[in-house]
Amino acid sequence: xxxxxxxxxxxxxxxxxxxxxxxxxxxxxxxxxxxxxxxxxxxxxxxxxxxxxxxxxxxxxxxxxxxxxxxxxxxxxxxxxxxxxxxxxxxxxxxxxxxxxxxxxxxxxxxxxxxxxxxxxxxxxxxxxxxxxxxxxxxxxxxxxxxxxxxxxxxxxxxxxxxxxxxxxxxxxxxxxxxxxxxxxxxxxxxxxxxxxxxxxxxxxxxxxxxxxxxxxxxxxxxxxxxxxxxxxxxxxxxxxxxxxxxxxxxxxxxxxxxxxxxxxxxxxxxxxxxxxxxxxxxxxxxxxxxxxxxxxxxxxxxxxxxxxxxxxxxxxxxxxxxxxxxxxxxxxx
Amino acid sequence: xxxxxxxxxxxxxxxxxxxxxxxxxxxxxxxxxxxxxxxxxxxxxxxxxxxxxxxxxxxxxxxxxxxxxxxxxxxxxxxxxxxxxxxxxxxxxxxxxxxxxxxxxxxxxxxxxxxxxxxxxxxxxxxxxxxxxxxxxxxxxxxxxxxxxxxxxxxxxxxxxxxxxxxxxxxxxxxxxxxxxxxxxxxxxxxxxxxxxxxxxxxxxxxxxxxxxxxxxxxxxxxxxxxxxxxxxxxxxxxxxxxxxxxxxxxxxxxxxxxxxxxxxxxxxxxxxxxxxxxxxxxxxxxxxxxxxxxxxxxxxxxxxxxxxxxxxxxxxxxxxxxxxxxxxxxxxx
Numbered sequence: 001x002x003x004x005x006x007x008x009x010x011x012x013x014x015x016x017x018x019x020x021x022x023x024x025x026x027x028x029x030x031x032x033x034x035x036x037x038x039x040x041x042x043x044x045x046x047x048x049x050x051x052x053x054x055x056x057x058x059x060x061x062x063x064x065x066x067x068x069x070x071x072x073x074x075x076x077x078x079x080x081x082x083x084x085x086x087x088x089x090x091x092x093x094x095x096x097x098x099x100x101x102x103x104x105x106x107x108x109x110x111x112x113x114x115x116x117x118x119x120x121x122x123x124x125x126x127x128x129x130x131x132x133x134x135x136x137x138x139x140x141x142x143x144x145x146x147x148x149x150x151x152x153x154x155x156x157x158x159x160x161x162x163x164x165x166x167x168x169x170x171x172x173x174x175x176x177x178x179x180x181x182x183x184x185x186x187x188x189x190x191x192x193x194x195x196x197x198x199x200x201x202x203x204x205x206x207x208x209x210x211x212x213x214x215x216x217x218x219x220x221x222x223x224x225x226x227x228x229x230x231x232x233x234x235x236x237x238x239x240x241x242x243x244x245x246x247x248x249x250x251x252x253x254x255x256x257x258x259x260x261x262x263x264x265x266x267x268x269x270x271x272x273x274x275x276x277x278x279x280x281x282x283x284x285x286x287x288x289x290x291x292x293x294x295x296x297x298x299x300x301x302x303x304x305x306x307x308x309x310x311x312x313x314x315x316x317x318x319x320x321x322x323x324x325x326x327x328x329x330x331x332x333x334x
Numbered sequence: 335x336x337x338x339x340x341x342x343x344x345x346x347x348x349x350x351x352x353x354x355x356x357x358x359x360x361x362x363x364x365x366x367x368x369x370x371x372x373x374x375x376x377x378x379x380x381x382x383x384x385x386x387x388x389x390x391x392x393x394x395x396x397x398x399x400x401x402x403x404x405x406x407x408x409x410x411x412x413x414x415x416x417x418x419x420x421x422x423x424x425x426x427x428x429x430x431x432x433x434x435x436x437x438x439x440x441x442x443x444x445x446x447x448x449x450x451x452x453x454x455x456x457x458x459x460x461x462x463x464x465x466x467x468x469x470x471x472x473x474x475x476x477x478x479x480x481x482x483x484x485x486x487x488x489x490x491x492x493x494x495x496x497x498x499x500x501x502x503x504x505x506x507x508x509x510x511x512x513x514x515x516x517x518x519x520x521x522x523x524x525x526x527x528x529x530x531x532x533x534x535x536x537x538x539x540x541x542x543x544x545x546x547x548x549x550x551x552x553x554x555x556x557x558x559x560x561x562x563x564x565x566x567x568x569x570x571x572x573x574x575x576x577x578x579x580x581x582x583x584x585x586x587x588x589x590x591x592x593x594x595x596x597x598x599x600x601x602x603x604x605x606x607x608x609x610x611x612x613x614x615x616x617x618x619x620x621x622x623x624x625x626x627x628x629x630x631x632x633x634x635x636x637x638x639x640x641x642x643x644x645x646x647x648x649x650x651x652x653x654x655x656x657x658x659x660x661x662x663x664x665x666x667x668x
Binding site: 034035036037053112113115116117118119143144145161165166167168169171182187191192193199203207210211212215216220222224225226227228229230238241242243244245 | 368369370371387446447449450451452453477478479495499500501502503505516521525526527533537541544545546549550554556558559560561562563564572575576577578579
């Protein structure tokens, strides 16, 4: 187990920020070619017309990951690299992150959005050591939103706007949370209609969070709003920003969340497991394991007269746990 | 019944674009004061600390509507004005739009998002004549996205990017729609947990759209993604852009949708009623009535080998109707 000086970490941060900008530009350029269509160069035009949107996006995904991987290998040849594209093609889905300095990269999160050119897509780059995401960079070029953080240096939007946005003072969590909270969740890809499928476990949980207070045997949470963006990475960025109060999701892989977790934690947010422990009211609230695939995030919160910020976050975690079902996601072979 | 020349309409469009920019700046400035908090002027600081976010937002909402109303009254004293804030305070919720030249304004759509500073909020301004929205302006300042259209002049993002984004050629609707489509929907404010409440009618419809093909007695639609942004206006803008394929919603008022409908229709999208007619497979697909509170929007679509764009849109409408329940929204007194 090695530790890095703040100076070394700052160097890694500056490199990651630059890399995120260049990778975001690649996503943006590839989208622009699809938009320009007939106005592109004749070679591009032929290419765009020959392939469908899904194939074009897969190609971009692979190109961006290869670019990022190459840049990292040149600059930090001793660091490990875990990327979505290369990982998905591997034979195993074992958890690959250990104590060594590791880059964890999703070249394109919000793939469905990118295929349809709905702006909620991004590139996500994290630097991890000793299993802790220390640096996070998220670039959503069609939103012109760039999120970044470095342990000890703060979390930012567009490099100058400190996160969370409202911080003089940072508001505590709603006294009646989840009531008053914006709840972010995703429908995901697992759409099996079986009674105990993840789809139905999720929906039952969503309904509990949304339904009026007093309903559903006391589980109705009457959240202020339910939001689904189709990007786990951006969900986490908006929790760090304070725009979402709660994000609850299962099934993500570490590259979907590593940069978002770095940014959220540096902004003062809390992240733990989506699946309620049996003693949801009293169990210790532990920091999430990066490879767990089950995540519950709470926005940064300041103190109120009666509670510390952390206390109001933990109260919110327990109120969510009381309303959600266990999700069934594990690692193959785990 | 009067008609306007294209020149008169162009003048109204230019005025609406300018008004949308100024109103969007007001929303942005008011949000910035909440963000700056302690860094604002001492008067602003005292004000921000005294009021809670909801009161501050209500105040902004009213200020922006009053500003827009005043500007319109000065420039077009003979035109009618229907605004969310003034309307909600009135004694009646009768449908107020008739054949006369009318401005229909939502000073702030996505109010919950604005309270929490999640960027999906906007000002929405429409000019309507003979019950047709002819000019639409939507300004989402935190997204730096400005949508506008004028009948006969096209629909645009940020004034230069023609909508839909992909237009060389405009893709037809998915052959297996709703499969392959991004489906946009909203949970709304009606959270009653009764078996036949709008909440449960909506959720059953969402599940039908999302579940795997073959499930739910043939209703499983396996949409590509389910999205909820919390702004009907921006939902419509993204359908016009092509980022969303389908938007299905009940309960909106005309100021929530008038500008979005203008932009969607000018971009080539289709808008009809959310509630399936009894003969959903054969009933004529009629243009929505602005005051109906029930909306189903389909993105602009180009021809394929076998269908015109309109045919692929209508096929998609019927496939949605087959999967959704009737919603129970009416006008008080209607």
